[in-house]
Amino acid sequence: MNILKHKYRILGVFLLIVVIVGVYNVYKPLPEGLSYEGELVTAGNIRFLKDITYRDQEGKAYYEHEIFNEIVHIITSARQTIILDMFLFSDLGGEPDGPVLRPLSGELTDLLVLQKKKYPQMQIIVITDPINTVYGGLEADHLTRLEASGIDVAMTELDKMRDSNPLYSSIWRTLFRFFGNTRNGKLPNPLGEGRVSLRSYMRLLNFKANHRKILIADSADGYVGLVSSANAHDGSSFHSNVAVRFSGPAVRDLIESERAVIAFSGGPEINAVVPEDTVAGQMRMRLLTESKIRTGIINTIEKTGQGDMIRMVMFYLSHRDIIRALKNAHHRGVDIRIILDPNKDAFGREKNGIPNRQVANELHKSGIAVKWYDTRGEQCHAKFIATTSGAGSSNLIIGSANFTRRNLNDLNLETDVYVEGPSKDPLFQEVDDYFTRLWENHSQAVFTLPFAVYEDTSSTKKILYFVMELLGVSTF
Known part of the structure; x- marks a missing residue:
């Protein structure tokens, strides 16, 4: 009977720890600089961009896509700074028997590597989400290539963020978080080709992400920003998306918002300084x-x-x-x-x-x-x-x-x-x-x-x- 009471006591202590861990990680303070609201400022050169996939009456598909072409233009025009924060930046997720996808991740990687080669002193920072390595279960060749070219890659530290799935995450944080992950496991990759470990699945079930999709770069006319719904992801290349491109004081706020992510994820300091220029207009x-x-x-x-x-x-x-x-x-x-x-x-x-x-x-x-x-x-x-x-x-x-x-x-x-x-x-x-x-x-x-x-x-x-x-x- 005493043994049974002892077991119940241990179980009670464990459940109490799980509850404390769960409650704390739902309500814990956010990393500094998150949940940011910038000043209402005049917008310069603001443009609406769209990717539209549609069919005619006979079912023939048409693709009117503008966003990635604008990303290419912004990157090739830069000489000093490129900051890219992209949720999905990978070739995972295509349908094996589906249509041939545009290799957005490969094209973007080639473009960034070429720009770094042409302008070696340029600061290029890529911020992304661990989903692109299946949470450490696979090596992402394009990210490795970026780093080998001298481009800084910052992987968002998701554990610093609040938990969106606390019933699961409280148990995961208590028992499994500290085991890390290994590559080339035995289980099928839930996101595409290759094999991953059980720990990749366990991290996936936390259901949280750096879901941002932004680009900042200098240009001949000053710094420009792009905020989008579109990913640099081959499997998403036919999706319909929207974006806005802009310049002016709001780009400073965009840079500050990205400094916050880098600060808690261990990335480099952003060197870009946007001048205090004023912009005329009613927008x-x-x-x-x-x-x-x-x-x-x-x-x-x-x-x-x-x-x-x-x-x-x-x-x-x-x-x-x-x-x-x-x-x-x-x-x-x-x-x-x-x-x-x-x-x-x-x-x-x-x-x-x-x-x-x-x-x-x-x-x-x-x-x-x-x-x-x-x-x-x-x-x-x-x-x-x-x-x-x-x-x-x-x-x-x-x-x-x-x-x-x-x-x-x-x-x-x-x-x-x-x-x-x-x-x-x-x-x-x-x-x-x-x-x-x-x-x-x-x-x-x-x-x-x-x-x-x-x-x-x-x-x-x-x-x-x-x-x-x-x-x-x-x-x-």
Whole structure:
């Protein structure tokens, strides 16, 4: 009997430790510089960029992709500094029997290596996520090549961040975190070719990431920044995405936000200094990271009223605060139209539609107009919300963040920008033309499908969505 009591006592102590570890890593202080909100500053030379994959009435695919071409231009124009923070930077994840993919990771690696060779004194820093090595289970040849060329590669230290899946991560941190990882294990790679260890799977289940997708570089006209939803990932090369390119004071904030990641991940000091130049014009912008993005989104929605418009294109929409804000805006008389990815395609695997189909059903019942992007193997990976007021002003929030708990509650690393100005500005006209083209299927193209095509009224999946969003036991 005493032995049994002793075992229960040991189990109780262990569970107490797990609970303490779990609670601490949900609420622990963020590394300094995260959850950043920049000053509202004048935007210079701001441009909207888009990657669109679509079909005609006969099913023939067309690709109008601008973002990577702009990345190439920015990099080849640089002479002093390149800072790249990219979530997926790899050739993993393609479908073996699928279409031939554009080798984005290889092209970007070649470009960076060539630029470093041409300008040896240039500082090039690549910040990325451990998913590209399957959390230490595989060697990433392109990252090794970058380092061999004198380019600094900083791997984000995810353990310093808060836990998005605490039920699992509390046990992992207590028992398994300290074992590290080894390469070339015995298990199939969940993300592509090769073999990995069990420890790669165990780290993967923490469901956290440096999900940012940004580029900073000098140019003949000063420093430029690019904030995007697009990855340098071969398996994502056909995805539809959006980005903005800009110059001016906001680039300083973008650099500061990246200094924060480097500081807790052990990377080099950024040498770039953006001059204190002023920029003329009516367009203003603000850098937002992590939970400051959520605050910006909700504030933007709450400012809309009767006769205003909200337009959204989103890969994942599940955050309950944002859904409530959208429903409230609809009740105020705001004209809302939303295009969602149907959540059915993931690099050759078929998904179950969670969370977008459950959220879309809720919004549709509330009277909000929802359509689906017509994906056929690729994804509608764009992430933005735009508002237009009857008074002639517009707002845009665009970047890496999905509108989910994991992306907006200081769990992932994310970067978006908020832009405001007159609706007649070319940027907002381009955004409006882009959305209208998708919504109305211009020129006999098939961009979007009616809500009924992927309507899903399953109560089981609805409950599953709520549980996954609440507890973090999900990849969204």
